[in-house]
Amino acid sequence: MEIQVLEKDDTTLRLLIKGTHTAFLNALRRTAISEVPCMAIDEVVVIENSSILHDEILAHRLGLIPLKTDLDSYNLPEKCSCESKFGCNLCRVTLTLQKEATEAPVTVYSGDLKSENQEITPVSPHIPIVKLATGQRVMLEAYAKLGKGKNHAKWQPVSLCTYKYMPKIEIMKNCDICGECIKICPRKVFSKTGNKIEIRNLMACILCQDCVDVCPKNPKAIKVTWEDDVFIFQMETNGVLPPERIIFEALKILDEQFSELLKQFKVAKT
Numbered sequence: 001m002e003i004q005v006l007e008k009d010d011t012t013l014r015l016l017i018k019g020t021h022t023a024f025l026n027a028l029r030r031t032a033i034s035e036v037p038c039m040a041i042d043e044v045v046v047i048e049n050s051s052i053l054h055d056e057i058l059a060h061r062l063g064l065i066p067l068k069t070d071l072d073s074y075n076l077p078e079k080c081s082c083e084s085k086f087g088c089n090l091c092r093v094t095l096t097l098q099k100e101a102t103e104a105p106v107t108v109y110s111g112d113l114k115s116e117n118q119e120i121t122p123v124s125p126h127i128p129i130v131k132l133a134t135g136q137r138v139m140l141e142a143y144a145k146l147g148k149g150k151n152h153a154k155w156q157p158v159s160l161c162t163y164k165y166m167p168k169i170e171i172m173k174n175c176d177i178c179g180e181c182i183k184i185c186p187r188k189v190f191s192k193t194g195n196k197i198e199i200r201n202l203m204a205c206i207l208c209q210d211c212v213d214v215c216p217k218n219p220k221a222i223k224v225t226w227e228d229d230v231f232i233f234q235m236e237t238n239g240v241l242p243p244e245r246i247i248f249e250a251l252k253i254l255d256e257q258f259s260e261l262l263k264q265f266k267v268a269k270t
């Protein structure tokens with residue numbers, strides 16, 4: 001297998017992966033979405049809420065705020081040594097929120113949440129939670145825990161995780177450069193240079209075949225196929241964990257699952 005990094009920043013990662021197949025990449029994608037844990041608010045104790053939103057809606061909104069996650073310092077509640085429903089400081093982070101509209105209406109933002117651990121804070125301080133009219137007040141304590149996307153989407157560390165085949169485009173000799181393929185392509189893959197149709201951005205191709213359908217030539221002067229074992233893998237996180245860490249964790253989980261499968265298989269055989 002050969003991997004090439006096409007694009008990488010704090011929240012996105014695009015890889016060109018050669019020499020693998022869909023079964024493996026799909027397992028990796030599904031594990032990243034549903035098995036890699038991240039932090040989210042799971043329980044809320046509302047001390048006072050005179051805002052227009054019900055306590056439950058407020059709690060739901062708090063749960064969906066992405067929190068920066070530290071996988072090395074915290075345990076999943078079900079794997080924590082405390083074995084307690086309340087949790088301990090190894091499996092739970094407390095965040096508090098206290099805000100009042102004294103003179104004019106105010107909006108409560110995710111940045112108003114005060115965390116006991118400065119490493120576990122909202123990814124963005126600008127997420128609106130509730131708007132308070134003059135005289136209204138919210139005061140609450142929220143408990144964040146590690147969890148998995150398969151139990152609730154709030155524990156999903158990625159907002160996008162996809163792969164596609166590497167496109168393969170051929171322009172045949174009978175092309176008369178009518179330019180129809182350039183006009184129809186939604187991803188602007190082609191361009192006209194001199195008296196030639198050129199493939200300007202091959203990776204942008206989504207294999208929609210519109211260019212083939214629109215080509216007036218018979219037989220078609222353009223052929224769009226894909227490489228069977230080359231993929232473009234793309235991941236976009238919601239900021240809770242760096243994308244490379246999510247891939248690393250997903251591989252670790254897959255490795256553990258396969259080891260367990262192998263162990264069970266050996267037990268079954270004997």
Ligand SMILES: [Zn+2]
Nearest residue numbers: 080082088091
């Ligand atoms: Zn614990």
